[in-house]
Amino acid sequence: MIPRPFEYHAPTTLPAAIALLDQYGDEAKLLAGGHSMLPMMKLRFAEPAHLIDLRKIAALKGIREVGNEIRIGAMTTENELIWSPLLQQKCPLLVEGAGLISDPQVRYMGTLGGDISHADPANDHPALMIALGASFVLTSAAGERVVSADGYFLGLYYTLLEPGEIMTEIRIPTPAPGSGSCYAKLKRKTGDYATAAAAVLLRMQGGVVAEVAITLTNLGETALKANDAENYLRGKPLDDDTIREAARLAMAICDPAADLRGDVEYKTAMAGEMTQRALRTALSRCSA
């Protein structure tokens, strides 16, 4: 399929991109890596008259640590996440998750901000961001606002992003030293989206769970946070019984859509399996 004709803009500064977005309003769409946007345009699910490409805006790239926070420009690609020594050392959950997205070609182009903004429940970063306690900087002509990843995803392809806003930065509290994490993703083959996936960020203290985050991908209309499972585990040891019960509580919030990857029962069962795997692996990676 061929997209409808559109005018292409490639601003080199953030203010110029915001001005274009304000000028063209509903007629405009942002372009990041293009790996979700261009298929949508070819299928004519999206028919923007103006496409505003963010790739020439250097200020939207980069990974740095500021105080106890890791700050990542929205236009940072998956491969840049994977290759980052800072993330490898201090935020391995993000590196592991990015490495399980599609294939190398997609990871060269696809961006963190684009993956989050697309808000497809099959995308991996929404669950990773919620597990990591991330927040997003949204910038418009009116200034900046910072919103939490938990609560940002409202529905299928639907988020708190307002017209005129651009996601400019992702902020992640640096995980506590000694934390363990895992992203367990079941997919049919390389390049496929998750049949079911679970992200876990865990900190143990004195043999019991001090802090835990458990989130799920492609098991509902948005990424899911398994609050009941998290609350159940806090203060308990992680053994076969508690891990099984946490997985059962995580399965209870799943509402996946049946498709070629499986029916509802199978996907829900795999959510439990991925939760168990992620918890066990995260525990084995804890060093405190």
Ligand SMILES: Cc1cc2nc3c(=O)[nH]c(=O)nc-3n(C[C@H](O)[C@H](O)[C@H](O)COP(=O)(O)OP(=O)(O)OC[C@H]3O[C@@H](n4cnc5c(N)ncnc54)[C@H](O)[C@@H]3O)c2cc1C
């Ligand atoms: C074969 C294939 C397999 C894939 N498998 C996976 C997978 O397993 N897991 C996964 O997570 N993803 C997967 N993807 C999707 C891929 O990761 C996309 O790159 C991602 O969904 C979108 O990122 P992008 O940078 O390409 O954004 P684009 O496609 O350019 O944009 C996506 C949407 O976000 C908006 N947008 C982009 N940047 C911003 C911003 N800074 N602020 C506000 N809005 C913005 C755009 O307007 C558009 O609506 C796959 C894609 C392909 C083609």
